[in-house]
Amino acid sequence: MAGPIASETVLLKACDCLTPFGGSVETLTALLSGERALQTQPVLGREGGDLVPLALLPGRALDETAPPSWLAQVRALLAPVNEAGWGTARRPVFVTSSNFGAGSLYAYRRSGDAAHMGYGALVNCVGWLRQQLGWQENVTIFSHACVSAHLGLLQASRVLQAGLADEALVFSFDFLSPFVSGGFNALKILNADFPAPYQARATGSIGLGDGAGYAVLSRTSGDFAIVAQSMYNEMHHFTANQPNGAGFEACLAPLASQAAGRRLWLKGHGTGTLDAGRMESGAFAKVFAGAPLVGWKGSLGHTLGSCGLVELALALAAIRHGRTPGTIGSAAPTFTAEVAIDAFANDRYDGVVCASNAFGGAHAALLLSHA
């Protein structure tokens, strides 16, 4: 069964991201050069533990500080668009994340330093961030694991399409801490190997990365458009998909009709796990046969709830630059022939499908194209 689709176009007035390489332009340059931000580090930060692949912002430690160490970089990221007026009735903000202030909660519980609690729980973290960034109270918060950013984009689109806002800011952030790296390590999907998305190999692995991104959505201004958005929730298992991969296809299929006549490339979720990678690449090959598929988490790691927005900004930068980074970290054999290991020129394509997946078999995807 296919999921529903939101097919009213919204324009991207501005969009950028933050990764260990810098903004979207710097990150694109690094990805096109095949650079990998992931480095093996102790999973519990200063408390040690297994070595696992993590990609942290330069100079940032896994253990959180008070106030959180990432604030300055978030301010710099948002500076080009953070003029006064966000969070008012006609200029809503949509904040999405998977982690929010989990690193501060962990720091408090391990150290006993109550200073961390001002940024710790989800609502405290966003409340503090709102004050720091000068936003008014019209801030909607979504948290749905690794498709969180897509929820913000979809609801912001609907608010605009309903004429309830002039512009909308969607902001997503996820910064690593032992809270999350320790959790994924406990699930045994982190190990010392670097991720190789969509590669057919004996053992899968993922990496985790710091990341943030934003998009300013508008009905009237912007040279790129989110043409359609789709979502599907399997509700099969917390950490596994339906074995037949039907959930991936159910999310992607509704976009196919919207994409008819376009030459597409595909930016998949591609964390590096084997089962999900096989099912995802298989669904892409079935729904968009022949379209090249790339994934960038082999370099950046999985930026969790923010990956949808981080990788949207990178897809946009790739289109503007004319070259799409390949699937860094992977090599043949791949699950499908469509997996593009190497970078390629994208000027003969006129759209990209960007997809993300999450705990609980949640799937989200969007179609990005020139306006």
Added chain:
Amino acid sequence: MLERFIQAIFTDDAGAESQAETRERLKGSFAPGATRRMTQLGLVVGAALNKLEPTADDTLVYASTFAESRSLESYLDSFPAASPTLFQTSIHPSGAQQALIGRQRSLGEVFSHSGVDQMPAQSLLTAMLAPAGRVLLCGGEEHGDWLVNYYSAQDRTFGYALALTREPGPAPLGRLALLPTEQPGALKQSQWFDLLHQRRALDGPIALGWRLQLSWS
């Protein structure tokens, strides 16, 4: 007009009930053995949601200010040997998912809200803008322990689930409408729950820019 009709509503004011008491009271609402790993919030929200018989065509809007507080507390205390089970239920709001996974009920759109003073209005707006013919709006909180001291968990447990439609149908239980307003307003999750649980009407500002009309048949 942003208007929806309440076709069904289930609420559960568990108050200070312990997790074990809630599990025992509600175990009949779930498949045998399914409650073993469910959180208290998952139990109260899930029991209410299950009564609405979710279908694949429904959109689900889930709202919780603090989500799985107990799991979060226990997960933090599981370090340095982090618990994989508690990680899954503490890294994101999962109350509604717990019930739906238990029943293998896939859905198209699921929106998971958090927030404080604006959240009930925002979750209503999400429900009213969703194109689905029926939207299930559910939510709740669970009683926390040490997180309560930092305004990071609720001091009571409750859950609710409503089925909303665009058309009134033959016998709507109530009506919800969002109207623009210049008056300042705020409505916390616990206040919203009390309105629903006690079937009280409201006509007033509940968030920046929004006034709620809630009436009961």
